Amino acid sequence: MESNKIKKSEKEILLEKEKETRAFATGIIGALSLIGLFFGPQLLSEFDATRQYQLVPIYVGLLGMMLFIGMSFENSDTFQFLWKYKSMKLFSTVAISYTLIISGSKAASVINEVFNVDGSYLPYTMALLTPVTFILTLKWVFFCISAWSILVLIGVTTEYKYSKVIKWNSICFIVSSLLLSGFLYFQSEKSFGNDGLKIKAYKLGHQFDFSSTFDCASLENNKKDQAKISVLFLTPDHNQVISDKKLSLNESFQDFFSDTDMSNYEKIGNFKRSRCSEY
Numbered sequence: 657m658e659s660n661k662i663k664k665s666e667k668e669i670l671l672e673k674e675k676e677t678r679a680f681a682t683g684i685i686g687a688l689s690l691i692g693l694f695f696g697p698q699l700l701s702e703f704d705a706t707r708q709y710q711l712v713p714i715y716v717g718l719l720g721m722m723l724f725i726g727m728s729f730e731n732s733d734t735f736q737f738l739w740k741y742k743s744m745k746l747f748s749t750v751a752i753s754y755t756l757i758i759s760g761s762k763a764a765s766v767i768n769e770v771f772n773v774d775g776s777y778l779p780y781t782m783a784l785l786t787p788v789t790f791i792l793t794l795k796w797v798f799f800c801i802s803a804w805s806i807l808v809l810i811g812v813t814t815e816y817k818y819s820k821v822i823k824w825n826s827i828c829f830i831v832s833s834l835l836l837s838g839f840l841y842f843q844s845e846k847s848f849g850n851d852g853l854k855i856k857a858y859k860l861g862h863q864f865d866f867s868s869t870f871d872c873a874s875l876e877n878n879k880k881d882q883a884k885i886s887v888l889f890l891t892p893d894h895n896q897v898i899s900d901k902k903l904s905l906n907e908s909f910q911d912f913f914s915d916t917d918m919s920n921y922e923k924i925g926n927f928k929r930s931r932c933s934e935y
Contacts (some may be wrong), residue, residue, distance in 0.1 A: 679825055681727075683828060686728075689718075689723075711913060724829070725833055760782075770854050771927050772926075773890060773898060780864035785853075785856070855921060855924070862900070868885070870887050886899070896932065
């Protein structure tokens, strides 16, 4: 009987250590994400060679925050209790699947509005745009998480009042959830609003799906003019295309995300199919 008590206590100690290790690893990810978010852009802006990449640590930091928030929920006693039930797992699977379907449909709809063709004709653009629409769809989830973080703040404040113990992981969770929800709302309204998303789809399409290697006698009068054009093939025999002037994408990461002026892209929504007769 005594040996069983010893084994039980040993098991509890191991579980406690494992919980502490997970909490420490989660806290490190959260801390590094916040540090990268706040200090990364300032550090990169100090050098001419890296100034154009100063938005990179912001987006990497935000992705780290998403990971941190997810890990925080997974490590919580409430989540672990609910995750024991099959109904919870089924609900989560259905919710994620539904969100992915909605995100894919949104990406396909944007591509159709820009190029007047089905999204399947631009597979690389579709693959890159879907994660963006998926994250933007999650902004309402993070608003709910932000509301939950207010309750966490009340709990942390109350516990500190009586025990004088600062729960840094909880504080990091509160800051991360508030920052992330605010950022997603701001970006969805500005950089990734309806016009902004169309412009990014247009640029991604030119970069990854359009081709500048073709022979289309029906498009221009001579080879010299064709050197200024890129096309998207719509049929296996390459006989139907949509065409556009080659788009120069020599811009910084920051310029790519901040570009929302539709007046510079008259071709968006005005693509027409044409035949491509070989020379």
